[in-house]
Amino acid sequence: MFILPNLNLFxxxxxxxYNSVDMGKHLDCKSYVxxxxxxxxxxxxxxxxxxxxxxxxxxxxxxxxxVKASLLERPKRGYVKITDEGKKVLLETAExxxxxxxxxxxxxxxxxYINSKPTVTTEQDEELEEEINTKYEYNVxxxxxxxxxxxxxxxxxxxxxxxxxxxGDLLENITKKLFEKMGYYKxxxxxxxxxxxxxxxxxxxxxxxxxxxFQCKCYNRATSVGSKDIDAFAGSLVKMGFKxxxxxxTSRFTKQSExxxxxxxxxxxxxxxxxxxxxxxxxxxxxxQYDLL
Numbered sequence: 001m002f003i004l005p006n007l008n009l010f011x012x013x014x015x016x017x018y019n020s021v022d023m024g025k026h027l028d029c030k031s032y033v034x035x036x037x038x039x040x041x042x043x044x045x046x047x048x049x050x051x052x053x054x055x056x057x058x059x060x061x062x063x064x065x066x067v068k069a070s071l072l073e074r075p076k077r078g079y080v081k082i083t084d085e086g087k088k089v090l091l092e093t094a095e096x097x098x099x100x101x102x103x104x105x106x107x108x109x110x111x112x113y114i115n116s117k118p119t120v121t122t123e124q125d126e127e128l129e130e131e132i133n134t135k136y137e138y139n140v141x142x143x144x145x146x147x148x149x150x151x152x153x154x155x156x157x158x159x160x161x162x163x164x165x166x167x168g169d170l171l172e173n174i175t176k177k178l179f180e181k182m183g184y185y186k187x188x189x190x191x192x193x194x195x196x197x198x199x200x201x202x203x204x205x206x207x208x209x210x211x212x213x214f215q216c217k218c219y220n221r222a223t224s225v226g227s228k229d230i231d232a233f234a235g236s237l238v239k240m241g242f243k244x245x246x247x248x249x250t251s252r253f254t255k256q257s258e259x260x261x262x263x264x265x266x267x268x269x270x271x272x273x274x275x276x277x278x279x280x281x282x283x284x285x286x287x288x289q290y291d292l293l
Contacts, residue, residue, distance in 0.1 A: 004046070004054060005037050010062040011098035013037065015090045018072060018082040026078055030059060069103045069110040077272070148271040151280060155250055155271075159218055167218035172199050174279060175216055175248055178270075181277040186211075197236030198245075213242035219251040221267075226254045234259045 013036040017029035034044060039055070046054040063080055066072040071086035082090075089098065104111040159167045172189050179187045184202040198213040215233050217225055230247060237245045247253075248265045265273070275281055 004039070004043055004058055007058065007062060008097070008099035009037060010058060011066065011103075012090070012093060014059065014062055014066065015071060015082060015086055015098070018080055019087055019090055023075060023079050023081040026063065026080055027056060027059060028080075030055070033059060065100075065103065065110065068113045069107040076269075144272075144275060147281065148268070148275050151271040151274055152250070152267050154280075155218075155267075156220055159220070159250075168199070168216060171216040171218040171248065171250065174274070175214060176200060178273055178277060178279050179214075181279065182273070197232055198240050198242070201242065211242060212244045212246060213237055213240060214246040214248060217247075217249040217251070219249055221251060224252050224254045225249045230255075230259070230262065230264075234262060237261070 010033065013033045014029050016036070017032040018024055021028070033039075034055075044055055063072060066086070067074060067080075070083055071089055073081050073083050075081050093102070100114070104114055155170075159170060162170065176187050176189055179202045184204060185206055186208045187200065187202040189200040190198060197215060199216045201211045201213045203209070203211050213236070215236070217229065219225070225247070230253070233245060233247055237243075244261045244263075246263045246265060248270060250267045250270065252266045252268075253264050273279075
């Protein structure tokens with residue numbers, strides 16, 4: 001029989017999987033769920049009316065619910081991680097299990113989300129709801145990607161005829177606005193030639209006791225930030241007395257930083273944050289329409 005087990009039976013296995021890894025991709029838990037729920041081959045290969053995998057859709061929707069309840073989080077696009085609250089709930093529900101009623105009673109944000117949706121009465125209605133909403137969410141993600149690509153392309157075109165100083169000023173000002181909108185304090189740009197390799201800094205507390213330095217590199221698509229740049233930035237952080245730093249570029253990094261105290265933000269992540277916090281773009285309608293500035 002191709003009908004999948006009730007959606008409520010998916011919560012704990014999915015939490016269990018992400019509790020066993022530091023962070024996993026969106027559907028990494030699929031094999032674990034199949035084994036845990038003892039799904040048949042018909043259930044695994046079953047498709048919805050639109051041709052998409054019924055199992056993939058079910059897992060995606062349960063992950064979405066768990067994120068809404070703050071038991072899972074998405075640290076970056078396409079990845080999932082269990083939260084401290086998720087670990088706590090997993091222990092509490094080891095015997096009883098999680099269901100939608102439990103999440104609605106315990107997490108108001110999840111309850112508001114569910115209450116804003118049509119009432120589900122049957123398993124078929126539940127699957128139709130999953131199909132419609134999953135398709136909608138995927139469409140939104142695709143649109144976000146298009147908007148972000150457009151923002152990045154405009155940045156590249158804007159810096160084509162600028163000199164090195166002008167390029168640096170452009171990205172530094174964007175970064176300053178971004179960190180301010182993200183809620184950080186005392187965001188400042190050094191604006192000096194002898195800045196020691198630190199373009200600016202911000203505080204993570206109101207009193208400015210813990211400051212983080214940042215450096216910006218406004219490069220085109222063909223130019224990457226290499227290990228020498230990251231090593232030099234790490235040295236500058238130490239020299240200027242910063243314990244942590246953020247390195248921002250419009251392009252990409254040739255390698256991951258070996259420094260645990262340095263956060264890397266490449267062009268893709270930069271424009272994702274710009275879109276999210278409406279830097280050089282703004283929402284003009286509630287249905288995810290954007291106006292690029």
